[in-house]
Amino acid sequence: MGLTSNENVSALEPAVTKQTATITEASPIRHTSYQVPDNPLVVIAPTKSWVALNLGDLLTYRELLYFLIWRDVKVRYKQTALGAAWAIIQPLFTMLIFTLFFGRLAGISSEGIPYPIFAYAGLLPWTFFSNAISNGSSSLIGDSRLITKVYFPRMVIPIAAVGAGLVDFVIAFIILVGLMAYYGIGLSLNILMLPVLVLLLTLLATGVAMWMSALNLKYRDVRYALPFLIQLWMFASPIIYPASLVPERWKWALALNPLTGIIEGFRASLLGYRNFDWKTLTISAVITLIILIYSAYTFRRMEKGFADIV
Amino acid sequence: MKPIIKIQNLSKRYRLGGNGGARYATLRESLSGMMRAPLAILGRKGRASRPELWALKDINLEIMPGEVIGIIGSNGAGKSTLLKVISRVTEPTEGRVELYGRIGSLLEVGTGFHPELTGRENVYLNGAILGMKKEEIERKFNDIVRFAEVERFLDTPIKRYSSGMYVRLAFAVAAHLEPDVLLVDEVLSVGDMAFQKKCLQKISQMRSHSNAILIVSHNMIAVRAICEKVILLSQGQLAAAGRADEIVPLYEKLMLENVKTETVADEREEGMGIIRVKSVRLVNRAGTEARAFDTGESMKVVVEYEARQRAVSVVAYAAIRRPDGFICMGTSTRLEGVVLPPLEGPGVVELEISELLVIPGYYIMDVTFYDENFEFRTYFLGRKQISFQINSSLPSLDDKYGVFYQKHKWNIDDVNVNSPAHR
Structure with a gap:
């Protein structure tokens, strides 16, 4: 059976196959169809301190990115009884608990809209973000066998981990649509900003995930520090409370957290009850890009040592 | 003729960690290292005190299209490191490698297989990891499945596969890569004898697809059978290169000497x-x-x-x-x-x-x-x-x-000479 392909080949390239049959008679002249190019396709040399981002490489490997995302999505809920329902359960139950404790008992302002939908509109991007960075940060370690065996741009791995989270994000979005219908909240023109906000959020998650994954490979401390950091980050972002609740003189500190502009933007975009805070949103976008570029360079710089330190 | 791979002064150094084999650092160690760093720069002591290992040292090599080259040497001689550098998994410390063709590596059979995914899904995943395009995998899918003999289990998660099936499927995917240069690391040692034979056959077939094959192996029988040229590495250096029937005996002699010098209680x-x-x-x-x-x-x-x-x-x-x-x-x-x-x-x-x-x-x-x-x-x-x-x-x-000394007897005319070993 295995010979089928050989037969095809021998039909096409009789000269080459004939050679195979006479291995032992080491003939100095070989007929090969391969034309060696004048310039090398790849030059392998130690990288200097300056590192190119080499994003073209990422484009060449986009199919691998697709397959890795597809793998992560497929594998995530295998052998779970509830399957993809987990994508909904997580933000939904957090929302219910938050509504009870922060909305009812603590009476935190929700800027005039029902607290459940206020919280959910913030939890939706947050859940995606926190899952993306925690899955992303462990992604390189999880795929360490790939790293030590095959070449491909390693960036693909954390990016795929973030990309796979987008699927959960879309599923969880359905609940939001239901809540909006229940509370009778219609769409406004603000919704047009949603794709931009999702993009910003994804870029921020990618930046943080890339950075954390590279650090995690070198310093296993990240594994312990990150859950704690994520918890802090949640309270430092306007998820259970509106940004307007923060005293004026501390506003600048909140704005330094790029999630502030993005999550506030999500609410404004989805619920349409107020206008965008363009200033904060711009700051968030700039910080997001800074984090992304910094992470990408850091990742590239550390990448060459990955196979040796795993 | 021009080489398809050109290796110049290639060296690879590993820094050995001093913390009992744990190769990854903790933040605390790095921080304390940073504290000491200013002093270390002044005294140039900090770096030198860390043990180093040159896994490869000044390798110069040219590989021509169509060559099938065996890389042999004892454990730790740098064979796998050489393949890792050529396949760009790890970066060299010095020197350069010029590749004039597409590299495909068969470094470990089943790299990236996911136990929860089905055979079919893993073919696609593994193919993509090895660098195949989706369209290419689709085209070769039937050949791969037929070679692996797993038609009936295509939609079964591979965690339920026997290891024989697993290895067959993994090898089948890798074997259907059609790179200009194929790197092979010890795949010949997997599976049972029948499967090893099949692997060898396939590699022979691949010679007609690939324009050069580099094989790392401890299996001298296989090396002799499929490699014309052999490179012997010893402690990261190129000890000898030449025809298989010249270099393999050299290596075997070396190995035997090593065994003799080791204690018999090995x-x-x-x-x-x-x-x-x-x-x-x-x-x-x-x-x-x-x-x-x-x-x-x-x-x-x-x-x-x-x-x-x-x-x-x-x-x-x-x-x-x-x-x-x-x-x-x-x-x-x-x-x-x-x-x-x-x-x-x-x-x-x-x-x-x-x-x-x-x-x-x-x-x-x-x-x-x-x-x-x-x-x-x-x-x-x-x-x-x-x-x-x-x-x-x-x-x-x-x-x-030879290998054996069978029980035997020479009969010459009417004189009987018994083999002394079998009295």
């Missing part, structure tokens, strides 16, 4: 730990334990094991290997229809060899327990190797006379 243990081979004792005809035997003498191999969990369908395997890995003689309980009961706790298995018919030299008794079903991940349940020596009363009997 033992090696490996396995998954389900069954531990506690001891392998070689008992001579006088009934005492020995490490040196004469050609033609009997040998009893007494294997003490301990099954840490109940193990069913276990096969005991024993082989006499040469130091280069060549199996002179092998046998298993399955081969001869001997059925082992389910093993639990400690026990003893004995193998009696009535006559050792191999030429004088150093050998290894390889005792392995494995699962009859070749269950994935538990391929070797337990294994132990122990070295021994064969002597002969014939001083000039050596490998010039």
Whole structure:
């Protein structure tokens, strides 16, 4: 059976196959169809301190990115009884608990809209973000066998981990649509900003995930520090409370957290009850890009040592 | 003719961590390292004190299109590091490599296979990881499945595959890569004999697709069979290069010398730990334990094991290997229809060899327990190797006379000359 392909080949390239049959008679002249190019396709040399981002490489490997995302999505809920329902359960139950404790008992302002939908509109991007960075940060370690065996741009791995989270994000979005219908909240023109906000959020998650994954490979401390950091980050972002609740003189500190502009933007975009805070949103976008570029360079710089330190 | 791979002054240095084998650092260590760093720069001491290892040193090599090259050398000689540098998995410390073709590597069969995914899904995933395009995988899908002989289990998660099926599928995907240069690392040592043969056949076929093949192997039989040119690495350096029939004997000689200089009590243990081979004792005809035997003498191999969990369908395997890995003689309980009961706790298995018919030299008794079903991940349940020596009363009997020294007799006219080893 295995010979089928050989037969095809021998039909096409009789000269080459004939050679195979006479291995032992080491003939100095070989007929090969391969034309060696004048310039090398790849030059392998130690990288200097300056590192190119080499994003073209990422484009060449986009199919691998697709397959890795597809793998992560497929594998995530295998052998779970509830399957993809987990994508909904997580933000939904957090929302219910938050509504009870922060909305009812603590009476935190929700800027005039029902607290459940206020919280959910913030939890939706947050859940995606926190899952993306925690899955992303462990992604390189999880795929360490790939790293030590095959070449491909390693960036693909954390990016795929973030990309796979987008699927959960879309599923969880359905609940939001239901809540909006229940509370009778219609769409406004603000919704047009949603794709931009999702993009910003994804870029921020990618930046943080890339950075954390590279650090995690070198310093296993990240594994312990990150859950704690994520918890802090949640309270430092306007998820259970509106940004307007923060005293004026501390506003600048909140704005330094790029999630502030993005999550506030999500609410404004989805619920349409107020206008965008363009200033904060711009700051968030700039910080997001800074984090992304910094992470990408850091990742590239550390990448060459990955196979040796795993 | 122009080379397809050009390697110039290639060196690769590893810094060995001082923290007991843990290669990744903790933040605390790095921070304290940073604190010391200013002093270290002044004194130039901090760096030098860390042990270094040159896995590769000043390698210069040109590989021509169409060449099939074997890379041999003892463990730690730098063979795998060389392939890793060429396949861009790790970066060189010095020197450069110019690649004039697409590289495909077969560094480990089944890289990236996910146990939860089905056979079909893994073919796509694995193909993409190895650098195939989706359209290319689709085109070759049927060939891959047919080669692997897993048609019926395509939609079964591969965690339910036997290890034989797993390895076949993994090899099939990798074997259908059509790179300009193929790098192969020890894949020839997977699976059973029949499958190894199939792998070798496929690699021979791939010679017609690929324009150069680099093979790292400890299997000298395979190297001799498929490589025209052989490169011998020793401690990261290129020790010799040339035709297989010149270099392989050189290496074998080197290996034999190493074995001789090592203590005879040399033992090696490996396995998954389900069954531990506690001891392998070689008992001579006088009934005492020995490490040196004469050609033609009997040998009893007494294997003490301990099954840490109940193990069913276990096969005991024993082989006499040469130091280069060549199996002179092998046998298993399955081969001869001997059925082992389910093993639990400690026990003893004995193998009696009535006559050792191999030429004088150093050998290894390889005792392995494995699962009859070749269950994935538990391929070797337990294994132990122990070295021994064969002597002969014939001083000039050596490998010039082959592998075996069979019981025989010369008849010349009416004079009978008996073989002295088999009186």
